[in-house]
Amino acid sequence: MSDRQQINETFRIPLSVLDVSPIVEGGSVAESLGNTLDLARHAEKWGYNRYWLAEHHNAPSIASSATSIVIGHVAAGTSTIRVGSGGIMLPNHAPLVIAEQFGTLESLFPGRIDLGLGRAPGTDGLTAAALRGSRRSNGHDFPEQLAELRAFLDPSRAEVGMPVRAIPGEGLNIPIWLLGSSDFSAMLAAELGLPFAFAGHFSPNFTIPAMNLYRSNFKPSEVLDKPYGMVAVNIVAADTDEEAGYLATSMQQLFLSFIRNTRGPLPAPVRNMDQLWSEQEKAALQQQLGSSIVGGPETVRGKLKRYMEATQADEIMVAAHIFDHQARLRSYEIVAGL
Template sequence: MQTKKFENIPLAVLDLAPINEGSNAAQSFKNSAELAQHVEKWGFNRYWLAEHHNMPGIGSSATSVLIGHIAGATETIRVGSGGIMLPNHAPLVIAEQFGTLETLYPGRIDLGLGRAPGSDQATAYALRRTLQSSGDDFPEQVAELEEYFSGNTSARVQAYPGAGLNIPLWLLGSSGFSAQLAAFKGLPFSFASHFAPDYTMQALQLYHQNFKPSAALKEPYAMVGVNVIAADSQERAEWLATSQQQQMFSLMRGMPTMLKAPIDRLEDVWSDREIAMFREKLETESMIVGTPDVVREKLRNFILKTRANEVIINSQIFHQEDRLRSYEIVADLME
């Protein structure tokens, strides 16, 4: 199906495979497949899954496995990682995994790469068995990964499958580091404005000002993340948003939980200081909560401000029917 656009901008989905309180990962994966099938039908451009570890409310830890599940449940939508946290892995393993995915689903796989661990220090150690890889060697890891895909037959180590395959590489970031690296290498860049809104404009400016054309990309291409909770009434949208709010504060407290059901009164579970902090965050352009009209206006303003080439939408919503409806509302705004 042809990709639809909003304000001439394609839209994508960022899925953390939320695991609801009282549910399990099996149901989460069924929900993700259902959502992917719907957004494909509604004209979204791509569907990305994010790597996180040791978080009971996020089911996408084995990201490449889940990408295969989603790609197998859909037909045309691009499926990829938003992202793979490369310091957690040997680049050869990622080349082989995504070489396999591209072989199974040709022309549909994206490989987005991040340099953060996606976890706490203890979990990072459990993943790597060493903390020598801190993210500082991320540029070298990206170069090694590119070499595996290059098809260089003289290299001593080859990625089978993977060698010679044209798998789009993206760099992801929540600061200026990956923005500058993406610009230097001439790669597309995706900024996590949905959780780092204060650094959005600075990072995008660095990317655009320093971009060097490459074989992969002639002009800069930036995709920007945004949280959207849409419903048919403002009251319901704000009620649904309390699930994501609770999850964000559990992370801030260092006590991650499963995705909780919406609540009527934040005052019952949060301090006044926490509520004030989140109210301030809610007012940023990267957190859009409301009716179709509210979403249309705020999403348009977000695109105008960021000059995004594409927007990727995160919607942590407890009830599957409300999650589907939120993305359907966004789809109805597309041309």
């Protein structure tokens, strides 16, 4: 039985990977991008469905800011796994540029490219202003930007003739996903009949309401005849619960740095987080990371099964902030083999 069949026998839905090419303390961007390709090759071998990279900026722990380029890097080094964005933050870009970039990727790697779109900046306000320049987009015009992008890919969608064409891009079938961490994109994806991916890895309290909202308001389209929802979740798996708990402290420290606005590279794990956080910070992290699944194989199997049942997701996207690359590989290998 193949790895993919084992996953389907246990959970009945596909598993995928969400990556930000983490930069670790003492590491380099080049090493991070090399590790991303190595993980993608293993994920392909283990039967994961897709491999998505996320756009973030001005983040010392993230090397995937030039997301389209990293997607090309991963797609060129693999052969079958779908590769895409989780996501491209559309307000940071002119829709024509994204149509051309992903048209190029789809032309190079036909049938393997996904275009996941978000409306958040993926960064702080000053960096967003530097990215967007004179356009001053703030995300409120995301539906209009999305319509423009879709019209570049398929001019028949345009209300008037398209004087500018996306070449490459025009006429290509590039699956578009809407990403969200609240209800806005859930409703928009439902209205447009598009697949929807929810950021449950950092917005756990809104996961089930957003997924329910998406399903209950979904309108069939030429893209989908029924809703298709994917949920991202943090999973840190190891051979024992104790080891997984130790590895997960890197993720906890990273999110703690977000709270304190002291961001740096992904920290090495520690044995005792109580020496690092206050009770208030601990409670805040437990709220933000409340859906995270941490443990040995049997613990992860049980928690993941309950998570799938609770969210009714059609697909699970696994995020893993793990300091040691070999331990990160082992985590994804364990999840694939459940």
